[in-house]
Amino acid sequence: MRFSPHTEEDRAAMLSVIGARTVDDLFADIPDSVRLGRPLNLPDGLSEMEVRRLLTDLSQKNEDTDQMVSFLGGGAYDRYIPSVVGEMLRRSEFYTSYTPYQAEISQGTLQVIFEFQSLIATLTGMDVAQASLYDGATAVAEAAMLAYGHTGRTRIVVARSVDPQYRGVLRTYAEGHNLEVVEAPLRDGRTDPDEVRRLAENAACVIVQHPNFLGLLEEPEALVAAAHAQGALYIAVADPVSLAVLRPPGEFGADVAVGEGQPLGISLSFGGPYLGFMGVKKEYLRRIPGRIVGETTDHDGRRGYVLTFQTREQHIRRERATSNICTNQGLMALAATVYVSLLGPAGLRQAAALSIEGAHRLADGLKGASGFQRAFDGSFGFELALRTSVPPAQLQKALLQRGVLGPLNLGRFYPELPDHVLFSVTERRTPEEIDHLVQELRGMAS
Amino acid sequence: MKTIFEEHEPGRRTSYLPERRVDLEKYLPASSLRQDLPLPELAEIQVVRHFTELSHRNHGVDSGFYPLGSCTMKYNPKINEDTARFAGFAALHPYQAEETVQGALQLMWELQGDLQEITGMDAVSLQPAAGAHGELTGILMIRAYHRARGDMGRTQVIVPDSAHGTNPATAAMAGFEVVHVPSDDRGGVDLDALRQVVSEKTAALMLTNPNTLGLFDERISEIAATVHGAGGLLYYDGANLNAVLGRSRPGDMGFDVVHLNLHKTFSTPHGGGGPGSGPVGVKVALRDFLPMPVIARRDDGSYGLDYDIAQSIGQMRSFYGNFGMLVRAYTYIHSLGGDGLRGVADDAVLNANYLLARLKAAFQFPFERIPKHEFVIAPPKDLKRSTGVRTLDIAKRLLDFGVHPPTVYFPLIVDEAMMLEPTETETRETLDAFSDILLGILKEAYAEPDVVKTAPHHASVGRLDEAKAVREPKLRQTIGG
Numbered sequence: 001m002r003f004s005p006h007t008e009e010d011r012a013a014m015l016s017v018i019g020a021r022t023v024d025d026l027f028a029d030i031p032d033s034v035r036l037g038r039p040l041n042l043p044d045g046l047s048e049m050e051v052r053r054l055l056t057d058l059s060q061k062n063e064d065t066d067q068m069v070s071f072l073g074g075g076a077y078d079r080y081i082p083s084v085v086g087e088m089l090r091r092s093e094f095y096t097s098y099t100p101y102q103a104e105i106s107q108g109t110l111q112v113i114f115e116f117q118s119l120i121a122t123l124t125g126m127d128v129a130q131a132s133l134y135d136g137a138t139a140v141a142e143a144a145m146l147a148y149g150h151t152g153r154t155r156i157v158v159a160r161s162v163d164p165q166y167r168g169v170l171r172t173y174a175e176g177h178n179l180e181v182v183e184a185p186l187r188d189g190r191t192d193p194d195e196v197r198r199l200a201e202n203a204a205c206v207i208v209q210h211p212n213f214l215g216l217l218e219e220p221e222a223l224v225a226a227a228h229a230q231g232a233l234y235i236a237v238a239d240p241v242s243l244a245v246l247r248p249p250g251e252f253g254a255d256v257a258v259g260e261g262q263p264l265g266i267s268l269s270f271g272g273p274y275l276g277f278m279g280v281k282k283e284y285l286r287r288i289p290g291r292i293v294g295e296t297t298d299h300d301g302r303r304g305y306v307l308t309f310q311t312r313e314q315h316i317r318r319e320r321a322t323s324n325i326c327t328n329q330g331l332m333a334l335a336a337t338v339y340v341s342l343l344g345p346a347g348l349r350q351a352a353a354l355s356i357e358g359a360h361r362l363a364d365g366l367k368g369a370s371g372f373q374r375a376f377d378g379s380f381g382f383e384l385a386l387r388t389s390v391p392p393a394q395l396q397k398a399l400l401q402r403g404v405l406g407p408l409n410l411g412r413f414y415p416e417l418p419d420h421v422l423f424s425v426t427e428r429r430t431p432e433e434i435d436h437l438v439q440e441l442r443g444m445a446s
Numbered sequence: 447m448k449t450i451f452e453e454h455e456p457g458r459r460t461s462y463l464p465e466r467r468v469d470l471e472k473y474l475p476a477s478s479l480r481q482d483l484p485l486p487e488l489a490e491i492q493v494v495r496h497f498t499e500l501s502h503r504n505h506g507v508d509s510g511f512y513p514l515g516s517c518t519m520k521y522n523p524k525i526n527e528d529t530a531r532f533a534g535f536a537a538l539h540p541y542q543a544e545e546t547v548q549g550a551l552q553l554m555w556e557l558q559g560d561l562q563e564i565t566g567m568d569a570v571s572l573q574p575a576a577g578a579h580g581e582l583t584g585i586l587m588i589r590a591y592h593r594a595r596g597d598m599g600r601t602q603v604i605v606p607d608s609a610h611g612t613n614p615a616t617a618a619m620a621g622f623e624v625v626h627v628p629s630d631d632r633g634g635v636d637l638d639a640l641r642q643v644v645s646e647k648t649a650a651l652m653l654t655n656p657n658t659l660g661l662f663d664e665r666i667s668e669i670a671a672t673v674h675g676a677g678g679l680l681y682y683d684g685a686n687l688n689a690v691l692g693r694s695r696p697g698d699m700g701f702d703v704v705h706l707n708l709h710k711t712f713s714t715p716h717g718g719g720g721p722g723s724g725p726v727g728v729k730v731a732l733r734d735f736l737p738m739p740v741i742a743r744r745d746d747g748s749y750g751l752d753y754d755i756a757q758s759i760g761q762m763r764s765f766y767g768n769f770g771m772l773v774r775a776y777t778y779i780h781s782l783g784g785d786g787l788r789g790v791a792d793d794a795v796l797n798a799n800y801l802l803a804r805l806k807a808a809f810q811f812p813f814e815r816i817p818k819h820e821f822v823i824a825p826p827k828d829l830k831r832s833t834g835v836r837t838l839d840i841a842k843r844l845l846d847f848g849v850h851p852p853t854v855y856f857p858l859i860v861d862e863a864m865m866l867e868p869t870e871t872e873t874r875e876t877l878d879a880f881s882d883i884l885l886g887i888l889k890e891a892y893a894e895p896d897v898v899k900t901a902p903h904h905a906s907v908g909r910l911d912e913a914k915a916v917r918e919p920k921l922r923q924t925i926g927g
Contacts, residue, residue, distance in 0.1 A: 002523075002781050002782055002786060003520075003521055003523060003713075003781075003782075003870075003871050004789060004790070004793045004870050004871065005871065005872070005873040006793055006796075006873075006874070010873075010874050011793075011796060013874070014796055014797075014799075014800040014874060015796070017800060017803050017804070018796075018799045018800055018802075018803045019803070020799070023792045023795070023796055025816075026795045026796065026799055026816055026818075027693055027795065027818075028816065029662050029664050029815070029816060030662055030664070030690070030693065030694050031664055031666075031667065033667055034666060034667060034694050034695075034698050034699045034700075035693065035694055035698075036566075036692060036693060036694055036695055036698065039692070039784050039785060039788070040563055040564060040691075040692045040784030040785075040787060040788065041563050041784065042560055042563060042564075042779065042783055042784035042787070043780060043783055043784075044783040044784070044785070045780070045781060045782045045783030045784075045785065045786040046780055046781055046783070048525050048781070051525060051529075051777055051780050051781050052525060052528070052529065054780060055529040055532065055773070055776075055777055056532065056534075057549075058534075058549040058550075058552060058553050059529075059532040059533070059534025059535050059549055060534055060549065061534070061548045061549030061552065062534045062535070062538055062546060062547050062548065062549040062550055063542070063546040063547075064533050064534050064536075064537035064538055065537045065538070065539055066533045066537045067533075068546075070539055072539040072541045072542065074541060075764060076539060076540055076541070076764075076765075078537075078539060080462060080463060082462045084490060084493060084494055086531075087494070088494075088497045088498075088501075090527065091497070091498065091501040092506050092507075092508040092509075092522075093501040093502065093504040093505070093506045093508065093509055094501055094504060094506070094717070094718050095506070095522070095527075095715045095716075095717050095718065096506030096507040096508045096509075096519075096522050096715050096716070097504050097505060097506040097507070097716065097717075097718045098512070098514060098517050098519060098716040098718070098719060099716070099718070099719030099720075100718065100719065101514075101853075102505075102841070102842075102845065102850060102851055103907075103910050104842070104845050104902050104905035104906070104907055104908065104909065104910070105503075105504065105505040105845050105850065105902075105905055106503075106504055106505065106718075107500070107503035107504070107905075107906050107907060108500040108501050108502070108503040108504030108718075109504055109718040109719065111447075111449065111500055111503070112497075112500060112718075114449070114921075114922070114923070115449055115450050115451075115923075117921060117922050118449075118451060118922040118923045118924070119485065121921075121922045122483075122484060122485055122922075122924065123483075123485075128921045128922060129921075129922065131719075132720070134575035134576065134579060134720075134721075134763055135575065135763050135764050136764060137761075137763050137764040138575070138579075138762075138763050145619075163764075165761065165764040165765070166764070168760055168761040169760070169761050169762060169763055169764070171760055172586065172737070172759055172760035172761055172762060175586065175589075175759070175760070176582075176586060176589070176619055176620040176621045177619075177621055178621060217474070217475075217478055243480075244480075244483055245470055245474075245479055245480060246474075246478055246479060246480055247477075247478060247479065247480045248480055251480070260764070267531075267536040267537065267770075268536070268537055268538055268539050268540070269530075269535065269536050269538065269769050269770040270535065270538040270539075270540050270547065270550050270765070270766065270769040271540030271764060271765025271766050271767070271769055272575065272721070272763070272764070272765055272766070272767055272768040272769050272770065272771075273575070273720075273721030273723075273768040273769075273770050273771060274764065285919075285921075291719070292921060293921070294915040294916070294919055294920055294921050295915070295920040295921075295923075296910050296911045296912065296914045296915035296920075297910070297911055297914065298907045298908035298909055298910050298911065299900075299908050299909060299911075300908055302907050302908070303907075304906075304907035304910045305910075306910045306912050306915050308912065308915040308916055308919070308921075309916060309919075313611075314578070314611040314612050314614075314615035315610075315611040315612075315856075316611070317611075317615070318611050318614040318615055318624075319614035319615055319617065319618040319624040320618070321611070321615040321618070323615070323619065324578045324581065324582060324612050324615035324616040324618075324619050325576075325578055325579075326576065326577065326578045326611075326612050327576050327577075327578075327716075327719040327720035327721075327722055328719050328720050329717075329720040329721050330717050330718035330719040330720045330721075331715075331717030331718055331720065331721060332717075332720070332721055334497075334718070337450075338493065338497055340485060341450050341486060341488055341493045341496070341497075342460065342462065342488075342490060342493050343462060343463075344458070344459050344485060344486065344487040344488065345483040345484070345485040345487065346459050346487070347459060347460075347461075347462055347463060348483070348485065349483065350463045350464075350465075350468075351463060353468035353470055354463060354464065354466065354468060356468070356470065356473050356474070357466075357468045357473070360472075360473050379473070379474050379475060379478065381474070396543060397543075400543060400545075400546065405539060405542055405543075405546070406541075408541050427463050427464075
């Protein structure tokens with residue numbers, strides 16, 4: 001009972017105020033038939049010193065991205081996180097509070113979310129953003145549900161070049177409403193607008209990621225036109241760091257923009273907790289899932305922030321809510337808000353630019369290498385898909401022995417792309433590390 | 447105070463990244479590039495002061511008492527925060543090869559087993575990101591289970607009138623029709639009413655036990671038999687598991703599917719509303735429907751991600767779960783051990799009953815029973831009539847005394863409800879001080895109702911105009927506007 005403050009004297013005194021003899025009396029109404037009647041079969045409790053040792057030992061059985069040189073990406077990125085982010089996340093007024101139901105003593109959380117919404121709206125170029133969702137994948141699924149709710153149409157078109165995990169989660173969510181999910185196939189690693197136009201007939205939405213999972217730029221203007229020609233909403237999936245340099249979804253006509261916020265100052269943490277974001281055109285405001293924070297004033301005219309448009313939400317609307325989501329990812333939204341505040345426009349652009357430069361340095365270095373060719377033509381950002389003559393598993397093993405994590409084996413997600421791999425480059429990869437990788441790869445192929 | 451947009455000064459920056467100049471047009475077509483990026487520019491000191499000041503405008507468990515019913519706002523041990531940040535956990539990429547993440551996978555595999563033992567279930571998925579997400583996972587599994595048996599007509603989910611709002615919202619999201627069942631005069635499920643609504647259309651009953659009144663439903667076995675008898679399944683909302691840890695397990699009560707809230711029962715922090723973590727446990731009959739992947743131990747003793755689940759509902763989110771939260775929960779479970787977890791339930795229930803004993807004479811206590819970890823009371827009936835003071839006013843007045851108010855106006859079945867959950871980590875002195883404050887406010891409400899009705903008086907802002915927030919929506923800011 002490490003964290004209970006009570007002494008036996010406390011307990012005795014409290015029981016006498018209650019008028020009970022023992023603590024067992026307080027459980028008297030649990031029928032014998034459903035009592036456990038034995039101790040839980042779990043290890044004994046440990047002191048803090050012992051538990052720290054236990055967790056240290058477990059953590060040291062792992063190889064991490066701080067010790068290794070990582071070229072893994074595909075939706076989660078090893079980006080540099082300034083010290084201030086971690087410092088602010090450990091302010092316990094933030095992390096030990098709950099969802100801001102009592103606005104007057106939650107202005108910290110509420111203003112952070114308001115600022116987060118503002119940053120996401122600016123980055124995506126959308127009119128409004130909400131307070132965050134679980135991750136990029138569930139954000140995509142929720143966006144599709146929004147489109148279904150708005151159009152009443154039951155067909156969802158998703159580009160095959162969208163993150164396979166996002167497509168997987170989309171299918172799971174779609175099942176509940178019996179929605180049909182149709183994939184627009186890969187054409188040289190990208191999505192063909194004419195094909196989308198055909199598939200989007202009577203569809204609720206078209207979902208496209210740009211740059212896509214294979215690192216390539218899509219043609220968002222043409223794809224938006226294709227979706228809109230059929231009356232389908234266009235849902236843009238975007239990486240938030242890419243948005244520092246690429247035309248944002250709001251500019252090319254998307255109706256909803258969603259994505260994974262992990263690259264904005266959130267540690268990799270083996271896949272979670274991460275941060276889904278969603279921005280929309282204002283006509284969809286009342287269909288947004290999850291929390292929204294708005295600015296208002298108190299009775300003295302002082303500015304303050306509240307949860308607003310709550311009649312969309314489960315605690316008010318129950319089975320008629322826009323989603324069952326209750327919490328957002330408050331603390332992760334704080335990390336993203338602090339991160340973007342620190343980097344500012346110049347820093348965020350630099351993170352994107354260094355990454356793009358690094359990926360192109362890798363591509364240039366491998367030009368003419370026999371066993372590694374660029375898999376697809378077309379412009380790419382900071383991820384590079386290669387076709388390789390070295391079997392991907394063997395390649396990963398060989399690199400691991402040299403202290404390198406990656407690349408991702410694309411055949412795992414795309415059976416039609418065996419012998420394809422994806423290298424991801426962030427600003428953490430130095431030119432020397434990239435050149436070293438080029439050397440290793442060239443050595444392996446020959 | 448200002449927002450980051452209002453603190454913007456053009457040209458301010460700190461270098462976090464190498465300053466090497468990159469000519470993007472060398473790599474990307476100019477037409478694909480954005481022209482402007484109107485984000486705020488701030489110095490590091492401004493950012494630190496800004497967010498530190500914002501933290502001062504927040505009340506957390508570390509700031510003071512937080513008896514928010516149904517939310518289990520217990521103390522969040524600091525060791526959890528350290529362990530989750532070990533580089534060997536925090537700096538792992540989810541696509542790393544299995545042989546490089548054996549410690550992480552072992553932790554998850556052991557946690558699956560710990561949660562099975564705690565809940566009395568046969569298999570656990572750690573994937574769901576929050577309680578509501580766990581609910582959706584569980585209900586989708588129930589849907590898949592019936593369909594796999596060719597039982598296509600089960601279109602209804604039964605939800606008690608005392609349920610959390612997420613329950614009906616989840617059922618609807620999974621494509622079910624929601625059927626409500628009332629509570630009886632002891633605050634439990636009305637069994638006769640339940641017998642009326644179960645049928646060959648029943649997919650499941652969703653239940654919290656102890657329920658949102660903090661009362662243990664003693665007739666749980668009859669409820670289970672009724673639902674199972676009609677061919678339906680029983681879903682356990684684990685929001686209130688803290689009350690029965692080591693005493694009674696949902697698996698033994700007859701539940702088929704369970705979700706847990708690691709941020710409630712297992713002390714991972716609430717984070718201002720997330721990230722949570724909502725693992726789901728199931729009985730063996732539903733094992734083949736778990737979301738992918740689950741963590742497996744292989745014959746050679748190594749650990750791996752198992753995607754080979756016969757009739758899996760698919761994937762519920764990216765990757766494997768909110769791993770950072772799983773590290774915290776694992777740390778907590780190993781800090782307490784089996785005995786310690788039972789002690790958690792004992793002290794949580796002791797604290798709730800003690801607090802109730804201190805308040806009972808002055809408030810209405812609609813169900814005269816021994817509550818578990820939380821209880822629901824309401825101000826005396828004549829208060830609103832004679833003074834106009836409502837539960838909301840009392841809640842706002844509590845803010846002036848540095849405590850977080852209880853959950854108010856929930857559950858919906860008690861008029862002017864206040865739902866109090868003190869948790870096991872509070873001292874007797876804190877409970878005494880809180881009772882004195884609450885009893886004092888009740889007196890004040892009769893003597894000087896306006897003081898209560900205009901509270902809070904000492905917060906950074908007063909009561910906020912929620913109608914205006916909807917009427918004139920301001921949901922974002924930009925630089926200069």
